[in-house]
Amino acid sequence: MSLKWGLIGASTIARQFMVNAIRVQADGKIAAVMSSSPERGQAYAVENNIAVAVSTLDELLAEDIDAVYISTTNELHLEQALAAIKAGKHVLCEKPLALTSADARTMVAAARAAGIVLGTNHHLRNAGAHRAMREAVAAGRIGKPIAARVFHAVYLPENLQGWRIARPEAGGGVVLDITVHDADTLRFVLGDDPVEVSAFTQSAGMAGSGLEDGAMCIWRFKSGLIAQSHEGFTTSYAGTGFEVHGSEGSLIASNVMTQKPVGTVMLRTASGEEELSFDHEDLYVRSVRRFHAAIHGDGQPAATGEDGIWSLASAEAALQSASSGKAIKIDPKLGSMK
């Protein structure tokens, strides 16, 4: 039996990655798309070969669909997710789940009460590179993890230089855009949770309206590990990477903070250097596959709603740190959500 999806949001990410990721599933169908603009919605439906375009949430939820994928701007996620949950639809929601972790908790609680599958589309957990790193850490191949570094400063492509750099009320800024991913990927690779963060942010010339387009964060994890992460919209030539340094070895990954299944992971120990092999499945295809399986009662989405709360609480703490100049504890109430 096929799983029928409704797309909430005529977005770039859906067009570039998620429409394909749904359609390549053996049981994946896209039944309808919702855009707030009837004209844009219609054009998007034609361009992406989607039979139905609607312009209200009620119309979308009245369609014959099993699940929704929410990829509107961030301030809309909460209301749209709650309506979909109320209508009995499973929800795969883009990050950040909402504008505040309190709202994300509301969303997760509603999904749990309704018996609905809620996933957060943190695609990087699905990257073979990050899964190989997680396995190496868990298998003790670097000994005791001591420190990690994430390099995720990129150049925001011109076609995306809209609400992210101009609309605080839509959840713009690099912290809600990229730091959430870094917090999630650190949690995933390390199998550990952050307890505290200290951050500096900047506006390096691209973002306006008080929004930040660069951030550097220092994280302390439960185990005592410390990490640093760098997120940015304005550096074209930095490259990306992820390193974990332990008592017996280091993992050094290059070009892995990306939407594509690329990059390299090297393990360096007393025995020398070894390049780890990993699968190169499309990150978004794996995300949808895991989500379909969860709907069928087989496991959980690659990133759950609880993971989305964690990443948002982490980003929220980073923003508070940047504005207060103090290190901020990451909400301990999250511990009970796990």
Ligand code: NDP
């Ligand atoms: P877009 O700016 O492409 O789309 C967001 C919304 O903007 C759409 O829902 C649409 O509203 C509106 N919109 C799109 N094009 C136009 C236009 N030409 N004129 C006016 N309005 C327009 O956002 P992204 O796809 O970059 O991001 C959407 C969500 O996905 C965000 O939550 C973001 O954080 C997340 N994201 C996640 C990624 C991941 O890898 N996990 C990667 C990129 C984004 P309407 O639907 O009403 O037409």
